[in-house]
Amino acid sequence: MGEALTLAAEASATGDVPVGAVVIGPDGTVVGRGRNRREADGDPTSHAEVLALRAAAEAVGTWRLDDCTLVVTLEPCLMCAGALLAARIPRLVIGAWDDKAGATGSQWDVVRDARIGSKVEVIAGVRGDESAAVLREFFEARR
Numbered sequence: 641m642g643e644a645l646t647l648a649a650e651a652s653a654t655g656d657v658p659v660g661a662v663v664i665g666p667d668g669t670v671v672g673r674g675r676n677r678r679e680a681d682g683d684p685t686s687h688a689e690v691l692a693l694r695a696a697a698e699a700v701g702t703w704r705l706d707d708c709t710l711v712v713t714l715e716p717c718l719m720c721a722g723a724l725l726a727a728r729i730p731r732l733v734i735g736a737w738d739d740k741a742g743a744t745g746s747q748w749d750v751v752r753d754a755r756i757g758s759k760v761e762v763i764a765g766v767r768g769d770e771s772a773a774v775l776r777e778f779f780e781a782r783r
Contacts, residue, residue, distance in 0.1 A: 642767075643670060645767065645770060648774050649774065650675050654679055656678055657676050657778065659687070659688040659714045661692040662674075663692050663708050664708060664711060665708055666708065671708065672692040672693060672697070672698075673691075674690065687717065687720050696708060704728050706729075708727075708729055709731040710733070711733040713774065715742035715764070722750065731760065731763070733764075734765070
């Protein structure tokens with residue numbers, strides 16, 4: 641989570657919402673990194689999770705990341721929850737909940753929806769206060 645928080649801080653430097661994500665491989669090493677880049681790239685899909693998953697798939701050599709863990713500072717949105725399901729990620733570690741757009745346990749729970757058939761283990765609150773503080777400071781500075 642420490643590396644994801646560092647990536648979140650980098651996102652805020654480009655005016656992007658400070659969210660960072662890393663994909664941890666089965667041996668415990670980081671195989672993918674991402675930070676929000678929607679503003680920097682002008683791309684609505686440049687969310688930290690999507691970019692980390694893309695980097696991990698390239699590093700591992702397959703889109704199936706079924707032995708990996710996604711670690712992210714903010715609960716994934718619907719798009720990112722769908723992406724982690726598509727990548728076959730079995731475990732998700734979240735810093736802060738997203739009470740407005742979260743799709744892995746707060747507003748929706750796409751990753752554990754029985755109709756989809758996939759069951760992702762969700763571990764929430766890891767360095768949650770720090771993750772929430774980074775976001776709070778970012779938005780307070782813009783008000």
